[in-house]
Amino acid sequence: MADAAEVLERKLAARDKTIAALMKRVEGASANNNNAFSTFEQNIRLEQVVARKTEELKAAQDRLLREIEVQRALEVELRHAQKLEAVGRLAAGVAHEINTPVQYVSDSLSFVREALADLSRYIQCSRELSAAVIAAEPAHASAQGCQELAEEVDLDYLLENLAPAVDRALDGLGRVASIVRALKRFAHPGSAQMAPADLNEAVASTLTIAANEYKYVAELVTDYGELPLVTCHLGDLNQAVLNLVVNAAHAIADVVADSGARGTITVRTLHDGDHVQIEIGDTGGGIPDEIRERIFEPFFTTKDVGRGTGQGLAIARSVVHDDHGGELSFVSERGRGTTFRIRLPVMPQRSS
Numbered sequence: 001m002a003d004a005a006e007v008l009e010r011k012l013a014a015r016d017k018t019i020a021a022l023m024k025r026v027e028g029a030s031a032n033n034n035n036a037f038s039t040f041e042q043n044i045r046l047e048q049v050v051a052r053k054t055e056e057l058k059a060a061q062d063r064l065l066r067e068i069e070v071q072r073a074l075e076v077e078l079r080h081a082q083k084l085e086a087v088g089r090l091a092a093g094v095a096h097e098i099n100t101p102v103q104y105v106s107d108s109l110s111f112v113r114e115a116l117a118d119l120s121r122y123i124q125c126s127r128e129l130s131a132a133v134i135a136a137e138p139a140h141a142s143a144q145g146c147q148e149l150a151e152e153v154d155l156d157y158l159l160e161n162l163a164p165a166v167d168r169a170l171d172g173l174g175r176v177a178s179i180v181r182a183l184k185r186f187a188h189p190g191s192a193q194m195a196p197a198d199l200n201e202a203v204a205s206t207l208t209i210a211a212n213e214y215k216y217v218a219e220l221v222t223d224y225g226e227l228p229l230v231t232c233h234l235g236d237l238n239q240a241v242l243n244l245v246v247n248a249a250h251a252i253a254d255v256v257a258d259s260g261a262r263g264t265i266t267v268r269t270l271h272d273g274d275h276v277q278i279e280i281g282d283t284g285g286g287i288p289d290e291i292r293e294r295i296f297e298p299f300f301t302t303k304d305v306g307r308g309t310g311q312g313l314a315i316a317r318s319v320v321h322d323d324h325g326g327e328l329s330f331v332s333e334r335g336r337g338t339t340f341r342i343r344l345p346v347m348p349q350r351s352s
């Protein structure tokens with residue numbers, strides 16, 4: 001795209017030169033040849049040349065605009081496909097993330113249910129006891145029965161553990177709810193218009209649903225600065241952040257391999273005047289010098305098929321740079337790790 005614009009610029013410059021050269025010739029001709037008719041003829045020829053050149057350039061410009069449009073549409077499609085792919089891949093991880101709390105909700109409720117059965121037996125027994133006492137009947141045997149039952153069902157244990165079991169179940173449900181909320185936020189189709197958004201909340205949601213991608217290889221450290229609402233296409237930014245987080249997890253996984261060691265992913269946000277920054281750092285192997293120039297190229301990947309498609313950074317760059325007028329940069333040190341930084345205007349100039 002940029003290349004095509006440059007070519008057009010060069011052509012325009014060439015046209016200006018041609019015109020300048022022709023003017024010189026006309027001037028030269030009129031200086032040493034006072035023949036008015038020949039000057040007139042030259043002028044006509046000059047105008048014809050200019051008109052033809054202008055037409056050609058106009059056609060070239062139209063072609064270029066059409067090409068740009070086609071490319072835009074392709075880019076949107078590509079981005080959409082990558083998002084679907086990411087959501088698909090995350091689905092397995094999210095299912096797993098939800099499954100764990102669901103498991104302990106289920107265990108806790110089983111305990112509560114059994115405890116209730118034991119408690120009802122005990123309550124039944126103590127009712128019989130109090131009925132006997134009220135009727136002034138001999139209640140000794142009944143009381144004895146109650147006591148034995150209390151021991152049999154371990155009444156103290158039940159009473160001690162019922163409330164915590166319910167709390168565990170509530171915790172688990174809270175966890176499930178927060179994962180579902182995060183997923184909804186992430187997958188939100190978003191509007192065509194930019195809208196003010198809480199980027200800390202968005203980053204936290206993205207980290208929640210991507211947890212399964214990194215939690216086996218990395219500790220997550222977050223440092224959320226106070227941010228103003230940022231006017232943006234939130235869904236696209238979520239995708240960019242996700243791509244960076246997945247890359248960080250991959251870089252760490254490559255370093256720790258099967259050693260059982262874990263790296264660290266550090267996510268920071270901060271407010272800097274009329275910009276905000278989101279930084280995603282990893283303790284992976286760093287980016288080799290020889291590929292630094294290439295990592296943002298669409299389809300450039302050093303990963304096996306299935307693990308990488310080479311689109312993550314190309315899309316992140318296009319979202320941050322082209323759509324939001326921001327910057328996507330990185331610092332990387334071999335053997336120590338890499339930090340990617342998204343820098344965004346709080347209020348973008350372009351409203352595409």
Ligand SMILES: Nc1ncnc2c1ncn2[C@@H]1O[C@H](COP(=O)(O)OP(=O)(O)O)[C@@H](O)[C@H]1O
Nearest residue numbers: 247251286295301302308309310311312313338
């Ligand atoms: N955090 C990182 N650490 C090391 N290398 C990275 C990191 N992020 C990206 N890369 C390199 O850049 C390449 C392109 O990344 P990306 O566009 O996300 O595609 P993919 O992850 O599918 O390979 C990766 O294959 C990898 O070589």
Ligand SMILES: [Mg+2]
Nearest residue numbers: 243247312313
């Ligand atoms: Mg990637």
